[in-house]
Each structure stands twice: as structure tokens, then as C-alpha cells.
Amino acid sequence: MDFATLLQMLDATMRLATPLLLACLAGLYSERAGIFDIGLEGKMLAAAFLSAAIASVTGNVWVGLLAGIGASMALSVVHGLASITFRGNQLISGVAINFLAAGLTVVVAQSWFRQGGRTPQLTDGGRFEPITLPFAEALRDVPVIGPIYYELISGHTPLVYVAILMVPLTWWILYRTRFGLRLRAVGENPAAVDTAGVSVIYLRYVAVAICGVLCGIAGAYLATALQAGFVKDMSAGRGFIALAALIFAKWRPWYALYACLLFGFLQAMSLRPDVIEGVLNFKVNGQFLDVLPYILTVVILAGFVGKAIPPRAGGEPYVKER
Amino acid sequence: MTEQAPAIELKGISKAFGPVQANKDISIRVMPGTIHGIIGENGAGKSTLMSILYGFYKADAGEVFIAGQKTSIPDSQAAIAAGIGMVFQHFKLVENFTVLENVILGAEDSGLLRPSLARARRELKSLAEEYELNVDPDALIEEVGVGMQQRVEILKALYRKADILILDEPTGVLTPAEADHLFRILENLKREGKTIILITHKLREIMEITDTVSVMRRGEMTATVKTTDTSPAELAELMVGRKVLLRVDKAPAQIGRKILEVRDLNVTDDKGVHRLKGVSFDVHAGEILGIAGVAGNGQSELLEVLGGYERATGSIKVNGEEIDLTGAKSDGQSRRLRGIAHVPEDRQREGLIMDYAAWENTAFGYHHADEYQRSSLFMDNAAIRKDTEEKMARFDVRPPDPKLAAKNFSGGNQQKIVLAREIERNPDLLLIGQPTRGVDIGAIEFIHQQIVALRDQGKAILLVSVELEEILSLSDRIAVMFDGKMMGERMPQETDEKELGLLMAGMTTEPQGSLHEAVEANLAHAGGDASKEV
Numbered sequence: 001m002d003f004a005t006l007l008q009m010l011d012a013t014m015r016l017a018t019p020l021l022l023a024c025l026a027g028l029y030s031e032r033a034g035i036f037d038i039g040l041e042g043k044m045l046a047a048a049f050l051s052a053a054i055a056s057v058t059g060n061v062w063v064g065l066l067a068g069i070g071a072s073m074a075l076s077v078v079h080g081l082a083s084i085t086f087r088g089n090q091l092i093s094g095v096a097i098n099f100l101a102a103g104l105t106v107v108v109a110q111s112w113f114r115q116g117g118r119t120p121q122l123t124d125g126g127r128f129e130p131i132t133l134p135f136a137e138a139l140r141d142v143p144v145i146g147p148i149y150y151e152l153i154s155g156h157t158p159l160v161y162v163a164i165l166m167v168p169l170t171w172w173i174l175y176r177t178r179f180g181l182r183l184r185a186v187g188e189n190p191a192a193v194d195t196a197g198v199s200v201i202y203l204r205y206v207a208v209a210i211c212g213v214l215c216g217i218a219g220a221y222l223a224t225a226l227q228a229g230f231v232k233d234m235s236a237g238r239g240f241i242a243l244a245a246l247i248f249a250k251w252r253p254w255y256a257l258y259a260c261l262l263f264g265f266l267q268a269m270s271l272r273p274d275v276i277e278g279v280l281n282f283k284v285n286g287q288f289l290d291v292l293p294y295i296l297t298v299v300i301l302a303g304f305v306g307k308a309i310p311p312r313a314g315g316e317p318y319v320k321e322r
Numbered sequence: 323m324t325e326q327a328p329a330i331e332l333k334g335i336s337k338a339f340g341p342v343q344a345n346k347d348i349s350i351r352v353m354p355g356t357i358h359g360i361i362g363e364n365g366a367g368k369s370t371l372m373s374i375l376y377g378f379y380k381a382d383a384g385e386v387f388i389a390g391q392k393t394s395i396p397d398s399q400a401a402i403a404a405g406i407g408m409v410f411q412h413f414k415l416v417e418n419f420t421v422l423e424n425v426i427l428g429a430e431d432s433g434l435l436r437p438s439l440a441r442a443r444r445e446l447k448s449l450a451e452e453y454e455l456n457v458d459p460d461a462l463i464e465e466v467g468v469g470m471q472q473r474v475e476i477l478k479a480l481y482r483k484a485d486i487l488i489l490d491e492p493t494g495v496l497t498p499a500e501a502d503h504l505f506r507i508l509e510n511l512k513r514e515g516k517t518i519i520l521i522t523h524k525l526r527e528i529m530e531i532t533d534t535v536s537v538m539r540r541g542e543m544t545a546t547v548k549t550t551d552t553s554p555a556e557l558a559e560l561m562v563g564r565k566v567l568l569r570v571d572k573a574p575a576q577i578g579r580k581i582l583e584v585r586d587l588n589v590t591d592d593k594g595v596h597r598l599k600g601v602s603f604d605v606h607a608g609e610i611l612g613i614a615g616v617a618g619n620g621q622s623e624l625l626e627v628l629g630g631y632e633r634a635t636g637s638i639k640v641n642g643e644e645i646d647l648t649g650a651k652s653d654g655q656s657r658r659l660r661g662i663a664h665v666p667e668d669r670q671r672e673g674l675i676m677d678y679a680a681w682e683n684t685a686f687g688y689h690h691a692d693e694y695q696r697s698s699l700f701m702d703n704a705a706i707r708k709d710t711e712e713k714m715a716r717f718d719v720r721p722p723d724p725k726l727a728a729k730n731f732s733g734g735n736q737q738k739i740v741l742a743r744e745i746e747r748n749p750d751l752l753l754i755g756q757p758t759r760g761v762d763i764g765a766i767e768f769i770h771q772q773i774v775a776l777r778d779q780g781k782a783i784l785l786v787s788v789e790l791e792e793i794l795s796l797s798d799r800i801a802v803m804f805d806g807k808m809m810g811e812r813m814p815q816e817t818d819e820k821e822l823g824l825l826m827a828g829m830t831t832e833p834q835g836s837l838h839e840a841v842e843a844n845l846a847h848a849g850g851d852a853s854k855e856v
Contacts, residue, residue, distance in 0.1 A: 175435075176434060176435055176436070177433055177434055177435060178430040178432070178433050178434070178435060178438070179433070180435075181419075181423060181426075181427060181430070181435060182427065182428070184416075184419075185416045185419065185427050188416045188417065188418060188419070189414065189415065189416045189417065191414045192414040192415055192416050192424070192427065193427065193428065194398060194414075195376075195398050195408065195410070195414045196398070196402075196414075196427050196428025196429065196478075197397070197398045197399030197401075197402045197428050198399075198427075198428045312417070320378055
């Protein structure tokens with residue numbers, strides 16, 4: 001494998017890791033506040049559909065992005081009502097959201113566009129375009145650094161940079177701000193937060209709302225940046241992979257980045273069986289490469305990567321008690 | 323007294339949970355700069371009253387005056403603003419936060435943490451010097467002992483400028499030395515003009531530290547008196563509504579043959595922590611061996627091994643015969659067949675199935691008994707129910723309804739159900755852990771009498787309790803456990819709480835310098851989670 005191919009692989013890794021990372025950070029906010037969210041998948045899917053639909057109608061991808069965030073937020077509100085206000089079972093609420101999104105997106109897409117449950121192909125303004133970072137052209141011919149900067153770092157859609165920047169931002173919010181302190185506390189011991197005179201309900205709703213926004217961006221990225229339009233089930237389990245990455249990362253932002261890059265790399269590998277063959281000198285079954293990220297997910301969830309301790313109050317509705 | 327307005331005045335507070343009247347028309351005045359005790363049995367409504375004062379519950383009727391001002395306290399924030407701080411029985415701390423982070427949580431100065439943390443660090447230092455409230459600001463809560471955790475809770479209140487401090491059963495998890503330290507802190511706070519409300523069921527603490535005391539019974543305030551004008555016997559009578567025997571009445575023990583022989587018992591838990599370290603002791607017929615110790619120093623593991631649900635190495639002999647510690651016969655059923663009965667420490671998790679009826683609970687473990695079978699296939703439920711009814715009558719379980727679910731009985735009555743099941747099978751050895759935890763004074767008296775009666779029938783009894791008073795009054799011989807080891811044996815007539823307290827903290831000689839610091843250091847040395855399991 002030569003340098004150029006490696007760069008291409010890493011470039012694809014970045015693109016494929018982005019939706020995972022956004023969803024993973026979304027889950028991080030929610031779960032750190034004590035609300036388990038297995039509805040990441042459904043929220044991404046709903047956002048993917050609505051962003052593509054609105055972008056194709058208006059021809060403006062930014063309006064599409066907002067619509068995607070709106071769709072994801074609406075499902076977040078449902079999850080919040082079910083699990084915070086009505087103290088329901090968070091897993092069941094999440095499963096319901098996943099089913100709802102899987103069915104509703106296709107039905108509505110068919111009813112609106114009559115293209116077999118897809119949205120029309122997005123063109124021009126309807127998609128996020130790659131942006132070239134400053135000096136990318138100028139530095140292109142500098143050995144080593146030039147290609148890395150031009151191929152790998154420059155030339156992604158804006159949402160990729162948003163996702164990457166969310167990592168230090170999330171770290172800073174969690175560990176350096178009052179809000180972060182309270183968010184972490186409410187996922188560990190809501191009674192401590194409550195007796196300190198801070199509203200548990202408010203904090204948890206804010207966390208779920210942030211989760212909704214990030215899932216919305218992740219979904220919009222799938223339909224308007226990675227692909228050009230919505231197709232049925234296009235989230236393809238990414239919400240669950242993001243959850244696995246979150247556990248792998250033990251609910252910490254920087255580790256979430258590394259975990260998502262690993263999953264992204266596995267997905268990139270499955271796109272380039274020829275490269276794998278070149279490196280290993282024998283042909284690897286394409287389907288095997290396809291399932292690699294999912295196998296890793298199962299392995300992680302089965303607990304083969306050391307003990308991951310979730311936030312202690314996770315999954316438990318908060319009830320005041322003596 | 324002066325003409326000062328009371329720090330707290332409650333007028334006509336009532337609160338009902340469904341049909342249960344938790345507080346009935348309660349009025350109380352607490353003067354500033356005093357320590358006021360509130361004493362009462364479990365479920366008397368003490369905690370409910372304080373929760374109303376801290377904004378956890380809304381009273382159905384009544385008014386609250388703070389420093390003479392009528393104040394409404396809809397939530398904890400309002401309580402904090404009114405200068406009230408509360409130290410709950412179960413600490414409200416975030417376990418994986420540092421001490422400093424816990425102190426500032428909810429009282430941060432600004433959106434960013436750094437300035438708040440720096441200010442809190444300075445403040446903690448001055449508070450520590452002023453009140454003996456020394457803590458390590460950078461230690462994680464889960465790694466420090468309960469004594470320090472409690473001081474963090476007090477610091478949280480003081481950091482929020484509380485003038486009134488409410489402590490709910492503060493000494494339940496402390497060694498005697500730690501409790502003395504706490505009382506010194508409270509005295510210091512009182513000297514600075516703070517008002518302190520101490521909720522407890524321990525008469526000794528009330529007599530020792532409070533200025534005035536209120537007694538609660540069944541949701542009502544039955545009396546408020548000056549502590550110097552009352553006596554423990556009078557308070558106990560006010561609490562229960564009848565005369566109570568505070569000392570256990572018992573004849574000298576008639577020690578018989580050796581029933582239980584434990585040699586070099588070792589347990590390592592699944593985290594690799596060495597929980598029991600070479601424990602050896604004997605228990606004889608007609609004798610109560612009391613095991614004292616701060617919770618989490620191996621007593622639970624000892625009971626679990628003897629009861630058959632923890633694996634161990636070493637040797638245990640009952641009536642001279644070896645017992646299987648690791649193989650197929652190391653289970654509760656085999657233990658029962660060998661004449662070991664077990665009243666576990668955590669009766670709600672290990673002693674009973676809370677959602678099951680009393681009659682089902684009285685059969686558990688003995689459901690293979692012949693008299694419970696109708697044929698080889700079917701159980702005779704009617705017989706079990708009848709048997710339960712008789713047991714309930716003998717043990718004065720109230721209400722005497724075999725069909726009532728275990729969770730609907732009070733703590734004392736739950737314990738009587740477990741006790742009836744285990745004692746009435748005529749065991750050679752009774753293991754009994756925390757027999758009166760969460761049990762009312764009236765029921766404590768009854769349970770203690772039953773244990774002594776069993777001893778007088780010539781049974782061997784192994785009693786594990788964190789209540790030193792209970793150990794001292796019941797035991798014929800006392801062994802102290804610390805950090806998984808036996809620290810030594812004492813005869814109850816020849817020892818006192820102070821000596822046992824030092825043994826419980828792992829010290830065999832008088833420490834140099836400050837007692838509580840030495841105790842604290844020793845407890846911390848034994849590992850943070852030694853004290854966490856309560």
C-alpha cells in the first residue's frame with residue numbers, strides 16, 4: 001500500500017467516522033446526565049429523511065440541516081417526556097423511537113415524493129460541498145505534509161469539522177464549566193443535585209435536547225453530505241455502533257473520538273477490499289469486511305475491552321425519596 | 323431565656339401520604355445557638371418533618387418561621403436560601419467527584435469552574451481550622467471513609483452559609499471515636515451561634531449533646547423538654563407509649579459443649595480483595611458470641627460463609643463435623659440440614675422476598691419440610707398458612723395476617739417473621755446479623771428477649787452487630803473484627819465502649835495524639851471501601 005492509498009483510506013475514515021462521532025457525542029451528553037438513549041439510530045434516520053426532503057424542496061442545504069435537527073429534536077422531546085417527566089422505561093422509549101423512525105420515514109417519503117420511499121437525488125445547493133482550507137493548494141506540493149494537509153485535512157464538508165471541533169468543546173463543557181459539573185453529577189447521583197437546589201428535570205431535558213441537536217446533525221450529514229438524498233434505513237445501525245463506541249470510550253469525549261475513528265476505519269476498509277488484498281496478499285471475503293464493524297460492536301458490548309462503568313444513575317428515573 | 327426570636331418555629335405542620343398521617347399538627351420552637359434533638363421510633367415522622375423543612379415535601383397545612391420571619395419552602399433551593407443545611411442519613415454525594423467538586427456543586431460562583439474551585443479551596447481551609455472539619459479537598463468521595471464523607475456534607479451546608487444544620491441519624495455509620503469527633507464539631511458550631519437539629523433514635527446521644535429534645539410518636543409530637551430535666555427511661559417511654567426495658571435482663575450463661583469451630587477462614591472476593599484474613603474462633607452451646615466492628619470489615623462475609631453463600635478456604639466444624647466450604651454442599655440448604663439457622667443482615671434482600679406474602683416467606687428454606695407437603699407433588703399451602711398464623715401469634719407480629727406481603731410490615735415485624743422462621747426450626751447454631759437494624763425500640767426489646775431465651779435453651783448464637791450497645795448488652799463474649807481480622811476477644815464485664823472502639827479501628831494500644839485522627843488514619847489504611855458498604 002503506498003502513501004497515496006493510505007491517505008485515501010484515512011480520508012474515507014474521516015468521512016465515515018463523522019456521523020458516528022456526532023451520534024456518539026449526542027449519546028454522551030444524554031447518558032452522562034443519566035438518560036440512556038438507544039434511540040440515536042431512529043433520531044439520525046428521522047433527521048436524515050427530513051433534511052434531505054427539505055433540502056430537495058428548498059434547494060438549500062442549510063434549511064435542510066435545520067429541518068433535520070428539528071426532526072431529531074421532536075423525537076428527543078418524546079424520549080424526554082417518556083423517560084424524565086413520566087419516568088418510563090428508557091430502553092422501551094428508545095426502541096419505540098427506532099421503530100417509529102424506521103417506518104415513518106419511508107411512508108412519508110413515499111407519500112411526498114413517490115420514488116419508492118426515497119427522496120430525490122440532491123443537486124448543487126441541496127448538498128454540503130467540500131471546502132478547501134486556506135493554503136491547501138499552495139502547500140499541496142510540499143512533500144509529506146502537503147498531501148496530508150490537502151488530501152486528509154482539507155476538502156471535507158463543513159459538518160466533518162463541526163464533528164471534530166465538538167470533541168474538545170464537549171471535553172471543555174464537561175470538565176471546565178458549571179453546566180458540565182452538574183450534568184455529570186445528575187447522571188451519577190441526582191439526589192445530590194436535587195438537594196443542592198438544582199433542578200434534576202431541567203438538567204436532564206437540556207442534556208436530551210443537546211443529544212437531539214447532535215443526532216440531527218449526524219442524520220443530516222448522512223443524507224446531505226455523505227450521500228445525496230435519503231434512502232430507506234440509511235443509518236444502517238450507525239446509532240448502535242455509536243453506542244458501542246460510547247461504551248468503548250467509557251463515556252469520555254477524547255476516547256469517543258478515537259473509538260469512532262477506529263469504527264470509521266473498519267468501515268473504510270470494507271469499501272476498499274482491493275487494498276486489503278494488497279496488504280494481506282490474499283483475498284478477503286467482501287462480506288466479512290462489511291460485518292467487521294458490527295463484530296467489533298458485539299465484542300465491545302460483550303465486555304471484552306475491560307470494565308466500562310456507566311454513569312451510576314443511568315437508566316433510572318429520578319424519584320425524590322426520604 | 324432571652325427575647326430572641328426562635329431560629330426555627332413550626333406551627334401546626336401536617337402531612338399525609340395517602341391514608342397515612344405522617345405528621346399531625348406539629349409545632350416546635352428551636353432557639354438559635356442550641357442543639358435540639360428529635361427522637362422517635364422508625365416511622366414516627368421525624369424524617370418527614372425535616373424533609374418538609376428542607377423543601378423535599380410540601381406540608382398539607384402549617385407554617386414555617388425562620389428567625390421570626392414566615393417563610394415558604396417549596397424546594398431545596400428555598401431552604402438553602404433560608405440558611406438551612408441538611409445532612410441526610412444516606413449522604414447525597416457524587417461518589418466519583420472530588421471533595422471540592424461536591425462542595426461547590428449547586429453553589430458555583432460562575433459558569434466556569436476554576437474560580438469557584440479556588441475559592442472553595444480557601445474557604446474549606448478556614449472552615450477546617452475553625453471547626454475541626456478537616457478534609458482532603460482533592461480526594462475522591464469513593465476513596466474516603468464515611469467520617470470524612472459526613473464532614474463533606476457538613477462543609478457543603480456551611481459553604482452555603484447555613485445557620486441551621488439538620489443531621490438525620492448522623493452516627494449510624496460511625497465508630498465511637500468518629501462520633502465523638504462529630505459531637506465536638508457540633509459543639510464548635512453551636513459556640514459560633516449555629517442552630518443544630520439532631521434526629522436520632524439513640525437515647526445516649528440525645529442525653530450527651532442536646533440542650534432540648536422533642537419526642538415524636540406516630541406522627542405526633544408527644545413532648546418537648548429540656549434535656550437536663552429528663553432521663554433515658556422517660557424518653558423511651560414517651561417514644562413507645564409504654565414502659566420499656568432498656569437493659570437486657572439475662573441470667574449468667576450456662577456454657578456447654580463446643581458447637582461451632584472456625585479455623586483460619588479466608589475469603590477473597592471477585593475483585594481480588596482479601597475480605598477475611600485467617601479468622602478463627604469458637605462458639606459454645608448456651609453462649610452468645612457478639613462480633614463487633616464497623617460495617618464492612620468482614621463481618622458480612624463471615625456470615626455469608628457460615629450461611630453457605632460465599633466460598634472460603636479454611637475449616638468450619640459444626641458439632642465436631644467438617645462443613646463443605648467450596649463444593650456441592652456449600653449452600654444454604656445443606657447448612658440448614660446441619661442445624662445452622664441464619665437471620666441475615668439485610669433482611670429485605672436476603673431474609674425475605676418483599677413482594678411475597680408472610681406465609682410464603684415463613685416457608686422459604688424449609689419448604690421441603692414434611693408437614694408442608696400434601697403429596698409428593700403438591701405443597702399443602704393451607705398447612706403453611708396455619709403454621710404461619712401460629713408463629714405470628716407467638717412472635718407478636720402485627721398485623722397477624724399471613725396473606726399480607728412482607729413489604730407491608732414494619733421493619734420490626736419483618737424481623738420477627740424471619741426470626742420466627744429460623745428459631746422455630748430448633749437449630750443448634752443461630753447466625754444473626756444486625757438483629758435490630760431499622761427496628762423500633764419496642765420490637766428491639768422483644769427480639770433481644772427471644773435471642774436470650776434461645777441461648778438459655780442451650781443453643782449457640784453468633785451475633786453480628788454494628789451497634790456497640792447491643793453487642794455489650796447481649797453478648798456473653800465479644801470478638802472485634804477489623805479489616806477482615808479478629809482483633810481479639812473481651813468479656814463484656816471487663817471492657818467498655820472506648821476499648822472496643824479502639825479495637826474496631828484496628829488499634830490494640832492507646833494512640834498517641836488526637837484519637838479521632840488516629841482512628842481515621844487507621845480506617846483509611848484498611849481501604850476506602852471498608853466503610854462504604856452501609
